[in-house]
Amino acid sequence: MSEVKKIATRESYGETLVELGAEHEEIVVLDADLAAATKTGLFQAAYPERFINCGIAESNMIGVAAGLAAAGKVPFASSFAMFAAGRAYEQVRNSVGYPHLNVKIGATHAGISVGEDGATHQCNEDIALMRTIPGMVVINPSDDIEARAAVRAAYEYVGPVYMRFGRLAVPVINDRPDYKFELGKGVVLREGKDVTIIATGLPVNNCLQAAEKLAAEGIDAKVINIHTIKPLDEELIIAAAQETGKVVTVEEHSVIGGLGSAVCDVLSANVPTKVLKIGINDVYGESGPALELIEKYGLGINGIYEKVKAFVS
Amino acid sequence: MDKLKLMKTANEVRKGIVTSVHSAKAGHPGGSLSAADLFTYLYFEELNVDPKDPKKADRDRFVLSKGHTAPGLYAALAEKGFFPKEDLITLRHTGSYLQGHPDMKCIPGVDMSSGSLGQGVSAAVGMAIAAKISGDDYRVYTLLGDGEIQEGQVWEAAMLASHHKLDNLLVIVDNNNLQIDGEITKVNSPYPIDKKFEAFNFHVINIDGNDFDQIDAAFKEAKSVKGRPTVIIAKTVKGKGVSFMENQAGWHGKAPNDEEFKIAMADLEKAGEALCQK
Numbered sequence: 188m189s190e191v192k193k194i195a196t197r198e199s200y201g202e203t204l205v206e207l208g209a210e211h212e213e214i215v216v217l218d219a220d221l222a223a224a225t226k227t228g229l230f231q232a233a234y235p236e237r238f239i240n241c242g243i244a245e246s247n248m249i250g251v252a253a254g255l256a257a258a259g260k261v262p263f264a265s266s267f268a269m270f271a272a273g274r275a276y277e278q279v280r281n282s283v284g285y286p287h288l289n290v291k292i293g294a295t296h297a298g299i300s301v302g303e304d305g306a307t308h309q310c311n312e313d314i315a316l317m318r319t320i321p322g323m324v325v326i327n328p329s330d331d332i333e334a335r336a337a338v339r340a341a342y343e344y345v346g347p348v349y350m351r352f353g354r355l356a357v358p359v360i361n362d363r364p365d366y367k368f369e370l371g372k373g374v375v376l377r378e379g380k381d382v383t384i385i386a387t388g389l390p391v392n393n394c395l396q397a398a399e400k401l402a403a404e405g406i407d408a409k410v411i412n413i414h415t416i417k418p419l420d421e422e423l424i425i426a427a428a429q430e431t432g433k434v435v436t437v438e439e440h441s442v443i444g445g446l447g448s449a450v451c452d453v454l455s456a457n458v459p460t461k462v463l464k465i466g467i468n469d470v471y472g473e474s475g476p477a478l479e480l481i482e483k484y485g486l487g488i489n490g491i492y493e494k495v496k497a498f499v500s
Numbered sequence: 501m502d503k504l505k506l507m508k509t510a511n512e513v514r515k516g517i518v519t520s521v522h523s524a525k526a527g528h529p530g531g532s533l534s535a536a537d538l539f540t541y542l543y544f545e546e547l548n549v550d551p552k553d554p555k556k557a558d559r560d561r562f563v564l565s566k567g568h569t570a571p572g573l574y575a576a577l578a579e580k581g582f583f584p585k586e587d588l589i590t591l592r593h594t595g596s597y598l599q600g601h602p603d604m605k606c607i608p609g610v611d612m613s614s615g616s617l618g619q620g621v622s623a624a625v626g627m628a629i630a631a632k633i634s635g636d637d638y639r640v641y642t643l644l645g646d647g648e649i650q651e652g653q654v655w656e657a658a659m660l661a662s663h664h665k666l667d668n669l670l671v672i673v674d675n676n677n678l679q680i681d682g683e684i685t686k687v688n689s690p691y692p693i694d695k696k697f698e699a700f701n702f703h704v705i706n707i708d709g710n711d712f713d714q715i716d717a718a719f720k721e722a723k724s725v726k727g728r729p730t731v732i733i734a735k736t737v738k739g740k741g742v743s744f745m746e747n748q749a750g751w752h753g754k755a756p757n758d759e760e761f762k763i764a765m766a767d768l769e770k771a772g773e774a775l776c777q778k
Contacts, residue, residue: 215633236633237633241656242656242659242660244653244656244660246652247622247660250620250622250625250626251623251626252626253619253623253626254612254624254625255627255630257561257611257612257623257626257627258561258627258630259630259634260630262626277616278622282613282619282622286604287605
């Protein structure tokens with residue numbers, strides 16, 4: 188088996204910020220003492236005069252970003268998802284969301300793939316929190332190529348955007364000439380007629396692998412990658428549900444309030460469909476190597492394969 | 501500074517506060533009235549703003565971090581001509597642009613939405629940093645309540661402001677000594693406020709915030725300070741100008757009924773007449 192290129196989406200984020208910084212003088216990057224981990228340190232090295240380290244004070248960082256945006260800058264504020272979406276939730280809601288300011292939140296270290304740091308740092312609730320904020324765009328890219336495109340799309344969009352990145356190096360799966368990132372548009376990665384697997388972020392690759400295993404058993408799974416959770420590509424999801432009759436959602440996030448819930452909202456109102464939600468089952472994570480945790484919490488290739496097979500049979 | 505003119509304007513601002521809160525049947529008159537002289541000084545003496553061009557690029561910015569005192573801000577903005585004074589009676593009414601707390605999306609002259617305490621000051625710091633990055637020379641002002649500084653975010657913002665030597669930032673604390681649940685000293689004392697800001701490397705000025713001579717001197721002093729932010733701790737009287745509201749925590753967030761409204765307006769009419777005799 189040939190070696191698959193693996194890159195953490197936080198790397199993609201940091202490197203794209205540097206590129207954007209060269210193109211757009213109004214971009215300012217903020218961090219809260221995690222610049223080395225979130226990879227905003229790359230921007231700091233390139234444009235120190237446009238980098239603000241707020242120290243360990245995420246609530247203030249989001250407020251400062253709001254002020255920068257109100258004064259015409261395009262701030263990218265970064266921390267771990269736990270702190271950007273969790274600790275600073277109300278600042279994001281009231282200082283960024285309510286005035287609909289042009290603030291981009293780059294949240295890294297999302298989900299259980301944080302690994303060894305354990306439950307306090309494994310944010311499985313951020314998508315749920317962010318998608319409840321009116322006017323907030325929520326993006327969760329699946330690999331390096333998508334993450335780079337997402338950062339650029341976030342810059343182009345005028346208004347608040349929440350971007351979710353991972354700590355773990357993940358396989359590059361979107362390296363194809365016709366790849367195009369469109370905000371709010373899902374991507375069909377595999378056609379199939381028996382079931383639709385709708386995935387977001389890190390597990391998208393595992394869903395593709397699981398679909399291959401299912402195919403060997405005669406189960407033909409369609410796989411859709413939803414990089415933009417809000418606004419959601421409702422049209423694509425409704426059409427897929429009509430085609431296949433059964434839907435499985437897969438996310439490295441709580442089964443409460445994330446992609447699965449968003450998909451269920453759409454389907455229940457339009458084409459009531461049986462849905463299986465695969466994700467973190469209303470529990471906290473734990474310490475351990477990321478790949479082991481992904482398996483343990485049912486987001487590995489086998490975990491997805493077994494659940495989809497049982498669901499379809 | 502034309503002190504008498506400012507006093508007359510402040511009296512009109514106070515009438516606007518009482519009128520709008522009475523019409524809304526809800527709102528926060530106490531802290532609006534305590535800061536009425538500060539609002540008046542800001543909009544009629546200090547800020548480089550133009551009601552005909554509320555978004556002009558080089559304007560000074562004002563963030564009302566104690567956003568619940570929106571009636572004071574709105575009355576000053578209306579008096580200045582940002583929107584019609586007649587609109588003040590729509591405060592807090594369904595469909596009105598005059599929201600209970602400042603909304604930058606729809607209110608001319610409002611530079612930042614605020615109301616969740618402790619957050620406005622961070623936005624003000626962001627604006628001041630933006631000016632420094634761009635080399636713009638506008639100044640940023642923010643008004644906080646003395647109860648509000650119990651919020652930890654205020655001190656996160658203060659730390660960053662002095663770290664960045666934001667001498668284009670002026671923080672004003674409306675020290676009226678009362679919050680919803682009573683005296684700030686009994687709820688959770690923030691005193692000594694001046695020592696705390698000194699420890700955060702601010703230039704600190706203590707004044708009587710209902711005295712225009714002291715306000716004028718403090719704002720002028722703040723402008724001359726280089727290399728660090730300034731805070732003006734303005735000792736004020738909550739409910740100032742309305743006899744039965746003065747120093748009463750109960751008037752923090754309560755509207756006067758029709759009878760109380762008449763008494764309040766009579767107080768202010770009388771004060772206005774007295775100023776005309778001067």
